Amino acid sequence: MPVTIYDVAREAGVSMATVSRVVNGNPNVKPLTRKKVLAAIERLGYRPNAVARGLASKKTTTVGVIIPDISSLFFSELARGIEDIATMYKYNIILCNSDQRMEKELQLINTLLEKQVDGLLFMGAEIKEDHLQALTSTSVPTVLAATRDADNVLPSVSIDHYQSGYDATEALVQRGHKRIAMITGPLNDPLSGLMRFEGYKKALIDAGIGLVDELVATGNLFYESGLSLTKQFLQLPEPPTAIFAANDEMAIGAIHAIQDSGLNVPGDIEVIGHDNIRLVEMVRPRLTSVVQPMYDIGAVAMRLLTKYMNNEHVEEHVVLLPHRIEYRESTRPEEA
Amino acid sequence: MPVTIYDVAREAGVSMATVSRVVNGNPNVKPLTRKKVLAAIERLGYRPNAVARGLASKKTTTVGVIIPDISSLFFSELARGIEDIATMYKYNIILCNSDQRMEKELQLINTLLEKQVDGLLFMGAEIKEDHLQALTSTSVPTVLAATRDADNVLPSVSIDHYQSGYDATEALVQRGHKRIAMITGPLNDPLSGLMRFEGYKKALIDAGIGLVDELVATGNLFYESGLSLTKQFLQLPEPPTAIFAANDEMAIGAIHAIQDSGLNVPGDIEVIGHDNIRLVEMVRPRLTSVVQPMYDIGAVAMRLLTKYMNNEHVEEHVVLLPHRIEYRESTRPEEA
DNA sequence: CTGTTAGCGCCTTCAT
DNA sequence: ATGAAGGCGCTAACAG
Numbered sequence: 059m060p061v062t063i064y065d066v067a068r069e070a071g072v073s074m075a076t077v078s079r080v081v082n083g084n085p086n087v088k089p090l091t092r093k094k095v096l097a098a099i100e101r102l103g104y105r106p107n108a109v110a111r112g113l114a115s116k117k118t119t120t121v122g123v124i125i126p127d128i129s130s131l132f133f134s135e136l137a138r139g140i141e142d143i144a145t146m147y148k149y150n151i152i153l154c155n156s157d158q159r160m161e162k163e164l165q166l167i168n169t170l171l172e173k174q175v176d177g178l179l180f181m182g183a184e185i186k187e188d189h190l191q192a193l194t195s196t197s198v199p200t201v202l203a204a205t206r207d208a209d210n211v212l213p214s215v216s217i218d219h220y221q222s223g224y225d226a227t228e229a230l231v232q233r234g235h236k237r238i239a240m241i242t243g244p245l246n247d248p249l250s251g252l253m254r255f256e257g258y259k260k261a262l263i264d265a266g267i268g269l270v271d272e273l274v275a276t277g278n279l280f281y282e283s284g285l286s287l288t289k290q291f292l293q294l295p296e297p298p299t300a301i302f303a304a305n306d307e308m309a310i311g312a313i314h315a316i317q318d319s320g321l322n323v324p325g326d327i328e329v330i331g332h333d334n335i336r337l338v339e340m341v342r343p344r345l346t347s348v349v350q351p352m353y354d355i356g357a358v359a360m361r362l363l364t365k366y367m368n369n370e371h372v373e374e375h376v377v378l379l380p381h382r383i384e385y386r387e388s389t390r391p392e393e394a
Numbered sequence: 395m396p397v398t399i400y401d402v403a404r405e406a407g408v409s410m411a412t413v414s415r416v417v418n419g420n421p422n423v424k425p426l427t428r429k430k431v432l433a434a435i436e437r438l439g440y441r442p443n444a445v446a447r448g449l450a451s452k453k454t455t456t457v458g459v460i461i462p463d464i465s466s467l468f469f470s471e472l473a474r475g476i477e478d479i480a481t482m483y484k485y486n487i488i489l490c491n492s493d494q495r496m497e498k499e500l501q502l503i504n505t506l507l508e509k510q511v512d513g514l515l516f517m518g519a520e521i522k523e524d525h526l527q528a529l530t531s532t533s534v535p536t537v538l539a540a541t542r543d544a545d546n547v548l549p550s551v552s553i554d555h556y557q558s559g560y561d562a563t564e565a566l567v568q569r570g571h572k573r574i575a576m577i578t579g580p581l582n583d584p585l586s587g588l589m590r591f592e593g594y595k596k597a598l599i600d601a602g603i604g605l606v607d608e609l610v611a612t613g614n615l616f617y618e619s620g621l622s623l624t625k626q627f628l629q630l631p632e633p634p635t636a637i638f639a640a641n642d643e644m645a646i647g648a649i650h651a652i653q654d655s656g657l658n659v660p661g662d663i664e665v666i667g668h669d670n671i672r673l674v675e676m677v678r679p680r681l682t683s684v685v686q687p688m689y690d691i692g693a694v695a696m697r698l699l700t701k702y703m704n705n706e707h708v709e710e711h712v713v714l715l716p717h718r719i720e721y722r723e724s725t726r727p728e729e730a
Numbered sequence: 731c732t733g734t735t736a737g738c739g740c741c742t743t744c745a746t
Numbered sequence: 747a748t749g750a751a752g753g754c755g756c757t758a759a760c761a762g
Contacts, residue, residue: 075742077740079748152486153487
């Protein structure tokens with residue numbers, strides 16, 4: 059039923075090799091011949107079969123993308139960066155949600171390899187030995203986006219989470235705060251969880267303040283957890299005067315908890331978030347946040363992957379993108 | 395280099411057909427033989443080539459998904475519903491952003507068909523003749539999600555946008571309002587734009603209020619437009635006492651504009667949004683909104699698609715999911 | 731229950 | 747510049 063390259067060849071009075079050449083833009087075709095073939099293609103409504111092409115050429119122009127949760131504000135932005143660059147380089151993406159479940163992740167890697175993707179883009183929290191094993195035992199190139207394996211064996215694109223945690227805390231220190239609370243992410247996440255927390259601790263120590271256990275709480279990155287954990291902070295005999303939350307959603311929860319208790323942000327308590335998702339502009343006061351360039355991470359990761367798929371030389375296989383703090387109304391102007 | 399079904403056959407001392415059978419779970423294999431084959435597969439680390447399988451079987455277990463923008467709060471939720479059900483039925487999805495540009499949409503349809511997807515899930519605003527043409531001239535089944543073509547020629551899953559606009563407005567009418575403003579979506583979008591607006595008009599007329607031009611503004615669905623358009627409303631000699639925004643982002647913008655001008659929500663002005671994205675819980679006051687079940691629309695659309703791909707009988711090819719209003723603090727309790 | 735044999739639609743040398 | 751022919755790895759009758 060569907061028209062094949064063979065039908066076109068017959069219609070145009072040439073061989074299938076010639077049709078293949080014009081379809082693939084091979085210059086070794088006489089203009090007149092090309093024209094005939096093009097006409098036949100048009101007449102028959104020929105549409106190349108990418109699966110057949112994939113089998114013959116061993117390239118699918120498709121990359122697999124494993125993402126924790128596409129409905130997340132954070133990851134969907136990353137995904138957009140990935141897809142845009144993929145499109146630019148003529149790749150399509152197969153998108154899979156992993157919910158960060160290791161078993162699912164490993165199974166997805168396998169499925170995607172079965173589908174003969176030309177490359178793999180992996181997002182997740184912790185990269186364990188099993189991941190490395192699965193990802194390095196194939197010749198299909200892989201790039202990690204917004205994460206990194208401990209020994210930097212895999213190419214990756216991310217920011218320095220230790221430093222970003224440090225910077226956020228330091229900004230609060232510089233505003234004269236002594237009681238700076240942190241709502242961390244899950245600590246089994248080495249980067250967005252642990253590293254940001256480590257940065258926080260170091261900044262406190264460097265400031266001669268030191269860590270106070272009661273000012274640290276571990277959240278789950280969702281709004282509600284920022285809300286409830288902050289309420290607990292507020293019941294302390296001596297509540298914090300500033301809060302650093304490991305992501306923006308929790309930071310916004312913190313703001314609301316503070317406001318609900320009749321206090322003012324930033325007047326009574328300053329709040330700083332992390333990631334700078336679009337939401338930060340959609341609350342009052344607008345949230346000061348550490349900018350993690352999600353879109354760019356996705357875009358750069360995909361670009362890097364194209365280089366590997368193309369066997370191009372790459373200078374640095376671990377790229378750290380810069381971060382910075384975007385100041386808004388949830389913090390006061392810095393003290394002089 | 396890679397191990398093929400043929401290698402496994404040799405290793406196990408059987409024919410490739412037998413290997414194929416055990417790989418595909420065909421019951422017509424003696425247990426002992428199956429065991430031998432499985433052992434050989436294990437030993438060789440065989441991984442089936444889905445591209446070859448696709449060529450031979452004419453099934454790719456992959457569906458194409460065309461979405462306006464995966465980074466949107468609205469569509470990413472839809473996408474998650476799609477992907478979850480796809481996974482449940484063993485399909486993978488190729489995800490493509492269209493930005494609702496017709497040219498891009500048509501080109502994506504073509505690319506996805508070249509890739510031999512088993513089905514197509516389309517999201518977008520307006521379904522034009524060209525779309526219909528492209529989508530109906532192939533035997534690959536298509537389902538529209540969160541949209542619908544005017545003549546219902548294609549299967550679709552959505553809500554009744556006319557009714558939802560009507561209901562939102564009526565809720566405001568019932569609260570005693572006479573000056574009810576609406577911030578519409580782009581009116582070239584027949585459903586989320588035009589239909590909701592039509593519902594609004596009808597509700598006003600039914601209430602004996604009638605349409606007031608100065609109380610209608612067209613936004614672009616983004617927060618900023620809700621913010622700025624509401625500011626304009628507030629400068630009217632006689633500002634509205636209630637606002638219905640065509641989506642939640644604009645509604646939140648409206649709330650902030652009202653608050654910025656020193657007025658109270660819902661005390662001075664009530665606000666109602668549309669869609670019920672996760673954001674509605676993350677503002678103060680929390681936003682009353684018309685629930686459009688994004689996740690379910692995606693899930694149901696995908697489920698419907700599996701039926702078509704499977705040649706199952708379907709009762710109703712146009713499904714309208716129910717909507718309702720979730721009341722929160724941006725509206726006052728209904729007057730008795 | 732198992733093996734044989736054709737393709738699936740295209741790319742890609744290798745000749746010409 | 748063009749054609750012929752051999753796969754790519756697997757499924758799907760069809761025999762047996």
